[in-house]
Every structure is written in structure tokens, then in C-alpha cells.
Amino acid sequence: MLENVIEDVRIFAEEVGLYEKRILVLFSGGKDSSLTLYLLKKAGLDVAALTFFHRWSWPEVRSWAMKFTKEIGVEHYLVDITEGLLREAIGRKGPICIHCKKVMLWNAKWFALNNGFSVLAKGDNANDKIIGALLDQCPGDIRLCELPRIGIPFFRPLIKYRAEEVEALAEEAGIRPYRMYEHGRRRQWREGCPLQYIDREERITPELMDLAYKVNYVISRLARRKKVRMSVRVPSFEVMCWNCDEETLREAEKIVKRFSQ
Template structure:
């Protein structure tokens, strides 16, 4: 299946003139973006990776991402967006992810423009909720779309493949990202960062962001040991878990109790 997809990307790239372009892949270190980077590299395109991180990012997944690009022999840029994230989120109500994506998107645009990249690439698949208002602006194949508000084309090599097909492709390519065993929003592995677990309607502060990181880091260690997926909302300390048994929940409550005592 990998060979077929790579050939399809080659043919599309020839028709679209992508072999004459420098492509910057927005690379989180998750399965989708890892697969997109892998496939474009296999197709012989001129690709580099761009990873954004901040003070509350998981260091384990960042380390894995750096090892992955080194193995591929792909140039990898790391950009700290902590200051921009704080400007966009502190003092506002959650959820934080909307503002974070805004910061990353505009940083990606200007990074690409200032460093001579012609195209941005993403790992969106057919299950992602993007075929709608955003891509209605596309007048050609939605795999390569120039968005007027951004001013630089986006290449989505996986957009016609379902999440299940992406899973199969990643497994065939032996792409197995480091997992924090987060609960995430869906059953598929859709991990992100601990700041997504700040309670809705809560005013975001650096102190609350620190708490979301510290609690969920400890919870993730428990989840990894128990091979379940679990996260905790803050400041409510609501536990979210797929397939937790009573013993695991008791262990999680003990971790939370320690944080409650510290927080007073």
C-alpha cells in the first residue's frame, strides 16, 4: 500500500509542479504528520520539518520527533511559541486549542516566507473536519490549496485517506510515535498537549497551565503502566479514562489528592 501511495504522490507532484518547490511540513510528531513527512520524503520531494513547542509541551514526544527526522535525514526546525501562546490565551476562557492553532498557523506562514519555502504541508486525513468553509476556497484539487487569507499553498497528501487507512499505512512504514497515553478527544490516537485539558469556560492563567502540565504528566505515567488512556481536567480534577478499572481509578485519585493538597 505504501508503494502505491508514494507513486500517487509522485504523479500528483509532477502535475502540480511540486518538485520545483521547497515544502515545509508542519510536524507535530504524531502519526499523521509523521506519515505525511515520510511519504513526501520517499517520493523524493524537497521537504523539511517544522515543529512548534512551548513550555508545556511533552518533551518525550519532541525527543521522538527529533529522532524520527534524523533517521529520515530531513532538515528539522524547532520553534518555541511560548510567548505568543501566552499573549493569545492568558486572561481568556478555554478551550485553549483554538488560540494555540492560530499562533502556530501564523508562525508557520511567516517562518515559511522568511526562509524561502514555497508550500506548507499538513497531515490532515479524510476524517478531519476541514472539508467545509476553509477548503471551499479551493478551486482545484483539495490536496493542494492556496488559501487567500494565508497567502501560501497548503499540501495535504493524506486528505483522501481515512483515519483507518492512515493507521494501516503508518504501521506498514513502521511509524510508531511515542505515546503519552492521553485520553484525547476520540478513540483514535489523537494526542496533543496537556493544555487541552483546562476546563471549558475557565480563565486561562500561567498557573493553571502549569497545573494542567504537572497533573497530566503524572497521570500519563500511570496510564502508560496500566496501558489505558487517561487525562485529568483542571481545575475540576475530573478524570477521563478509556477502559480504566477500579484499581487504576484509585491510583489516579491518589495522584490527584496530592495536587489538591498542594493547591490548597
């Protein structure tokens, strides 16, 4: 299946002229963006990776991402968006991901244009499609779509593959990203950063951001040891867990108690 998908990328890239362009992959270090980077590299495209991080990002995930790009021979840029995120998010209500994505999108645009890239690539799969989403409303093949107000096209080679197909492709390619064992937004692996666990009704503050990182970092070590998926909302300290037994929940409650006092 993997070779067929790589060949499909080659054919599509030839049809739309991507071999004459430099492509910058928005690379989080997760399975979808890792597979996207891998496919474009294997297809022989001129591709590089761009990773945004801030002071609350998981360092383990970033380390794995840097190792991965080195192994497959892809140039990798890292950009710290801490200051931009603080400007955009502080004093507003969550979810913070909305504010963070805005910062990343505009930084990606200007980074690409200032460094000779004419296409951005994302790891969206078919499960990420949302009715009304701008990238899903473009005419023609939605794998390549330009947003006029952004001014640079987006290439999404996985958009026609379901999450389970992406999992199978990544496994075939030997792509196994570092897991923090977060609870995530869905049953599929949907890890991101601990700031997503700030309660939605709360106004965002640096103190809440610090708290979300600290408690979830400790909880992630418990989740990894127990091989469950778990995270904690703040400041409500709601523990969320897939398949936790009573013993694991008791250990989680002890951790939460330390941070909530």
C-alpha cells in the same frame, strides 16, 4: 498499499509542480504528520519539518520527533512559541487549542516565507474534514489549497484517507510515535499537549497551564504503565479514561488528590 500511496504523491506532485518548490511540513511528532513527512521524503520532494513547542509541551514526544527526522534524513526546525501563546491565550476562555493554532499558523507562514519555503504541508486525514472548513472549500483537488489571507498553499497528502487507513500505512512504514497515553478527543490516537485539558469555561492563566501540565504528566506515567488512555481536566480534576479498571481509577484518584489540595 504504502508504495501505491507514495506513487500517488509523486504523480500529484508532478501534475501541480511541487518538485520545483520547497515544502515545509508542520510536524507535531504524531502519526499523521510523521507519515506525511515520510511520504514526501520517499516521493523525492524537497521537504523539511517544522515543530512548534512551548514550555508545557511533552519533552518525550519532541525527542522522538527529532530522532525520527534524523533517521529519515530530513532537516528539522524547532520554534518556541511560549511567548506568543501567552500573549494570545491568557485571560481568554478555552479551548486553548484555538489560540495555539492561531499562533502556530502565523508563525508557520512567516517562517516559511523567510526561509525559502513556498508550500506548507499538514497531516490532516479524511476524518479531520469539517463542513465549512476553509481548506475543504477550495476549488479542484483539496489536497493542495491556498488561503488568500495566509498567502501560502497547503498540501495535505492524507486528506483522502480515513484514520484507519493512515494507521495501516504508518504501521507498514514502521512509524510508531512515542505515546503519552492521553485520553485525547476521539478514540483514534489524538494526542497533543496537556493544555487541551483546561476546562473550557475557565479563563486561561499561567497557573492553570502549569497545573494541567503537572497533573497530566504524572497521570500519563500511570496510563502508560497500565496501557490505558487517561487525562485529567483542570481545575475540575475530572478524570477521563478509556477502559480503566477500578484499581487504575483508585490510583488516578490518589494522584489527583495530591494536586487538588
